[in-house]
Amino acid sequence: MKYKIFTILVLFFILSTKSFALVSVDITRGNLDPLPTAISDFYLDSKLADNIKNLKLESKIPELIQNNLSRSGLFFALEKKSFIQRPEPAHNKPRFEDWAFIKTQVLVTGKISLEKEGRLRVEFKLWDVVSATELSALAFYTTPDNWRRVSHMISDKIYERLTGEKGYFDSRIIYVSETGPKVEKKKRLAVMDQDGYGVKYLTLGNELVLTPRFSPTSQQVTYMSYFKNLPRVYLLNIETGIQDLVGDFPGMTFAPRFSPDGKKIIMSFAQEGNSDIYTMDIKTRVVEKLTDHPSIDTSPSYSPDGSYITFNSDRSGFQQIYTMKSDGTNVKRISFGEGLYGTPVWSPRGDLIAFTKLYRNKFYIGVMRSDGSGERLLTENYYQEAPSWAPNGRVLVFYRETASDSSGRGGGAKLWSIDLTGYNERLIQTPTDASDPSWSGLLSGK
């Protein structure tokens, strides 16, 4: 598998003035009043060869940016046909009256030109229409077939400038593709861009695979496979395709995740009816046992600084959420509401833990503070679980399964995303049914 992760170079800033933005987006509340935004077509340097002109990047790049920003729920993209000024003059010197007239507050413009050796220079500018100023501008150099990544990176820059928080568009989601009847589903690992494009299958479906999770620091994935009918945790490099068994355990290992530095895998090992939590150092292969309790301890997830772990245990008699120090000491139960709690996962911002809750035969995705206070349920359904955080900790992806009828038909799993605020719930289109999503970090680094 080849991914062009590092082929894009951000070569120079052309930030003219560090102007203060009058427009900004408050993302801490449900945004019922998204920011009116005009994304102009980019303009093409006339020297571009026909084969590049035919790619229509001058409209495809802005369309992708618009799709990203609209799906975030924070921006309302105005219709292109209402635009008065053409792309080239708009990019060089926007007539702000024209843009204010169509009631946009923000304008995005851009230019695509040719560099040496067939590379493209894609430049964008972000304008504050209200205060008639340029907010930021940046150029990216890339090969033409990499235009999607450039569009995602531009989207992140816009999001960051207007919200004050890192974006999450230049990222991917790994998940399990599901086909076939419910009693014998064929499951394959699949990876795609966060907007659902570019799906690639990483396994053939010969054996059951579950719960893939991205490394926060590399193109590695940890997941569970029933290879040779031995359910075990594996490590897969999605660039090289090389696979490794994690540890040498005499029984089922499952529920893997990486430590925030990417150096360890934390997981459960089940033996004699008892599941406990272990870590394995990927390089040294040293295994450490963190919990030792006759109950089920599973679904471990590190805090972003690596000093704490949240996990799921039924030691109280029912499934609840616990935290402990990363050496296994100081175990504390943090969920006390009615119902059962599972799949705790620590936000990359550190403040919140997302979880699945089963209460009165309904499933909820929710969040609580890491001390268990402030529980908030974001969405209710017949069945949904396994939230995973976007790299900026503002959006969650999870899977939802519909009920099947009495003949066993009609049920199926799909990926959904929802804002931390509980607003902006959206289906993520996938070619097949899909479950167990895990969001990568930002591909372009922190």
Next chain:
Amino acid sequence: MLFKNLNKVALALAMTLFLGACATQQATTTTTTTKGDDAYTGTVKFLADGVPDRVFFSTNKSELTSAATTTLGKQATYLKANPTLNVVLEGHADERGTREYNLALGERRATAAKNYLISNGVAANRIKVLSYGKEKPANPASNVLAWSQNRRTVTVKTN
């Protein structure tokens, strides 16, 4: 408490299922065809005449019911009479739980069955456990009957 009541209902269902399965088995030995029956009352198969292959559990539980120990007792007798036979106990959960917890629960259920067979004289090295969690339902419907049929440990011959 809703959960407690649900448990009772599920337990009762599992027991009736088990009894139903026995009845079905008697019917088959008298060569009555059962093909026309609801496809899902017949999830139970048989290791041998009168030896059901599976036991059922109540929601989130891995304790063996008296119906389960009766079945496992028959399995133990059968395995002791066929000493070259090895088995894998496949533990399962219903779809009303999180995937990872269900994997652990399946392992706990299979181990409960394994320990009962061992305590009834079957050598430990003849028995393996394998949890599938909620991945392989016997009944794909989304209703209380299906869930009670899916919370199970199935004894499968490996040779």
